[in-house]
Amino acid sequence: xxxxxxxxxxxxxxxxxxxxxxxxxxxxxxxxxxxxxxxxxxxxxxxxxxxxxxxxxxxxxxxxxxxxxxxxxxxxxxxxxxxxxxxxxxx
Numbered sequence: 001x002x003x004x005x006x007x008x009x010x011x012x013x014x015x016x017x018x019x020x021x022x023x024x025x026x027x028x029x030x031x032x033x034x035x036x037x038x039x040x041x042x043x044x045x046x047x048x049x050x051x052x053x054x055x056x057x058x059x060x061x062x063x064x065x066x067x068x069x070x071x072x073x074x075x076x077x078x079x080x081x082x083x084x085x086x087x088x089x090x091x
Contacts, residue, residue: 036077048081 003025011021035042036050043049057073081089 039075044082046082046084048079048085050077050079052077 007018007021007025010016010025011018014021016024032042032050039052041049041051052075055074055076058071060069060071061067062069
């Protein structure tokens, strides 16, 4: 499913115009993006949560030269599905 499919389903299900449905979908995703950029974790009950993990600094190698490179620590975003969603998928 792509974003356009989601907009079409929302428009049909809620009897909205496609423009109104697109505004709603964009608002939803923009709100999530803004919260994540502020460093907030997001929990959608019955669906899952978006959380951050801290990856520590490590030593790596440049694939072209084989030269050692220091890779700095960073935050990594991951999605953890809810128990309900896991059960629906694994039926």
